[in-house]
Amino acid sequence: MKIKTELINFPEGLDLDSGDRLDSFELMVESYGELNESKTNAILVCHAFSGNHHVSGENSERETGWWDEIVGPNKAIDINKYYVVCCNNLGGCSGSSGPKSINPSTKKAYGGNFPLVSVSDWVNSQKMLLDKLDIPFWSFVVGGSLGGMQALQWSIAYPDKVKKVGIFAAAARSSTQNIAMNEVARESIRKDQNFHNGNYIEHDVIPKNGIKTARMLGHITYLSERHMDLRFGRKFQDDNSKVDHEVDFEVENYLQYKGDKFSEIFDANTYILMTKAMDGYDAAGVSGKLDRSLKKVTAQFLIIGFYSDWLYPPERGKEIQIAAMNNNIKSSYVVLEGEHGHDSFLFASDKYAKIIEKFIQS
Numbered sequence: 634m635k636i637k638t639e640l641i642n643f644p645e646g647l648d649l650d651s652g653d654r655l656d657s658f659e660l661m662v663e664s665y666g667e668l669n670e671s672k673t674n675a676i677l678v679c680h681a682f683s684g685n686h687h688v689s690g691e692n693s694e695r696e697t698g699w700w701d702e703i704v705g706p707n708k709a710i711d712i713n714k715y716y717v718v719c720c721n722n723l724g725g726c727s728g729s730s731g732p733k734s735i736n737p738s739t740k741k742a743y744g745g746n747f748p749l750v751s752v753s754d755w756v757n758s759q760k761m762l763l764d765k766l767d768i769p770f771w772s773f774v775v776g777g778s779l780g781g782m783q784a785l786q787w788s789i790a791y792p793d794k795v796k797k798v799g800i801f802a803a804a805a806r807s808s809t810q811n812i813a814m815n816e817v818a819r820e821s822i823r824k825d826q827n828f829h830n831g832n833y834i835e836h837d838v839i840p841k842n843g844i845k846t847a848r849m850l851g852h853i854t855y856l857s858e859r860h861m862d863l864r865f866g867r868k869f870q871d872d873n874s875k876v877d878h879e880v881d882f883e884v885e886n887y888l889q890y891k892g893d894k895f896s897e898i899f900d901a902n903t904y905i906l907m908t909k910a911m912d913g914y915d916a917a918g919v920s921g922k923l924d925r926s927l928k929k930v931t932a933q934f935l936i937i938g939f940y941s942d943w944l945y946p947p948e949r950g951k952e953i954q955i956a957a958m959n960n961n962i963k964s965s966y967v968v969l970e971g972e973h974g975h976d977s978f979l980f981a982s983d984k985y986a987k988i989i990e991k992f993i994q995s
Contacts, residue, residue: 635712636690638663640728643761647723653748656737660762661686661721661728665704666712668768675768676710676993677759678719679776679783682851682907683899685727688719702981709986710775710993718766723758724750724906732902733834745831745902752779752914756786763794773993774932775799777978778945779907782914785953788932789916799989801937802978804949805916805923805956811944814854815908818847822901831902840901845892847904852891857941857974916953923956930957934964935992937985939971939978965992 639662646656663686668675678688678700689698689705689712704710704717721729724747732747763771774787774795781803788798807815822828825843829836865884876893880886917923934957938947947968954966969985971977 635667636663636665638686638692641762641765643758643765645761647754647758647761649748649754650751651749655723655730655748658723658730658758659728659734660723660730660758661725662762663687663719665689665717666715668716672768673772674715675766675771676715676717676773676775677763677771677787678704678710678717679755679759679774679780680719680722681776681778681780682911683895684780685725686719686721686729687727688717700979702979703986703989709981709989710773711990715772715993718762720759720762722750722755722907724903724910726900726903731900732831732906733900742834743902744834747902747906749909750906751910752782752786753790755783755910756790759783759787760791760794770794770796773797773799775801775935775989776803777801778803778975779911781978782911782916785916786914788930788934789918789926792929792931795932797933797935797992799935799937799992800950800953802939802942802945802950802975804945805953806914807912808949812912814850815912818850819905819908821846821850822904825901828901831905833901839896841896844896844899844901844904848895848899849888849892852888854944855973855975857943857971859941860972860974923952924959927956927960927962930960930962932962933992933995934962935989936964936966937978937988938966938968939974940968941971941973941977942975944975 640659641662642659644657648654684699687698688700706713721727724731726733732743736743774784776784781800784798785800787795822840822843825840827833827838828840868883870880870883870886876886876889918926936950936954938950957964973980
């Protein structure tokens with residue numbers, strides 16, 4: 634499998650939605666497969682909140698890509714046929730310019746001073762990447778959750794640069810409950826004694842407890858109640874395998890373990906930036922009407938929801954489908970069972986994989 638990982642510099646910079654400007658920035662990009670001679674087989678994969686550029690296969694640290702069940706040789710998104718690209722979003726912590734990067738004006742890490750970024754900013758930076766790669770258009774832009782928001786925004790912002798979009802387990806905007814959950818997560822980080830107003834790198838500490846708590850809360854929203862009942866029930870954790878002596882139940886042990894692992898690899902400021910971008914996105918734009926914002930869309934839509942997803946339930950995808958139909962956009966709306974709640978978009982099933990494959994080929 635041909636994989637290329639590179640850090641690409643954009644010295645021209647980018648004006649952000651917030652009114653701030655990055656005079657230059659870098660994107661960590663991973664690509665799979667080969668671009669054909671006509672440059673018509675390029676696919677952009679947009680990562681979700683905690684994802685990054687590493688989509689498929691094993692990297693040098695022997696970590697498996699976050700969408701390995703869907704992207705790879707002879708999989709739903711077949712890299713034997715398509716040239717697949719994914720970048721770590723601006724504000725991320727996996728190589729792209731973000732809070733851990735050095736601010737050229739201060740020679741210190743940006744920390745809490747890295748500017749707010751939006752879904753539109755990410756799409757604009759990905760458009761710059763498209764131009765840098767000298768590709769005329771994406772044949773398919775796809776993502777789940779926050780990645781699905783980016784796919785939707787691509788169809789709105791650059792209708793002549795994308796042929797098809799895949800919007801999985803996503804919404805045109807976050808609900809009030811989504812925003813509330815994210816604010817609780819952010820507050821747990823901000824209240825950590827090691828946060829230091831976002832400048833913890835200067836103090837050589839990590840707000841580990843805050844990140845851990847935020848991730849534990851997030852994990853509850855990613856899993857379905859049925860899945861949690863089937864997997865854990867009210868079973869007690871074996872004393873010999875407890876990650877914390879205070880836990881009693883298996884589900885507590887699981888959340889403690891997941892939160893602890895995440896706190897070791899993910900940046901707290903990035904957590905705040907990413908959730909803020911998710912909360913702030915509204916595909917309806919200034920008009921407040923989704924129908925109106927989709928008027929110039931020419932791409933075909935594949936919208937997939939999952940019955941077990943209560944973070945972005947199927948009704949959110951249905952709203953996008955109705956707006957698409959009102960604009961005579963060729964679109965397909967499918968709801969699948971999904972055994973993993975919101976995270977179901979990450980896991981392949983025969984039906985799920987076949988729907989994606991057929992849509993790309995259609």
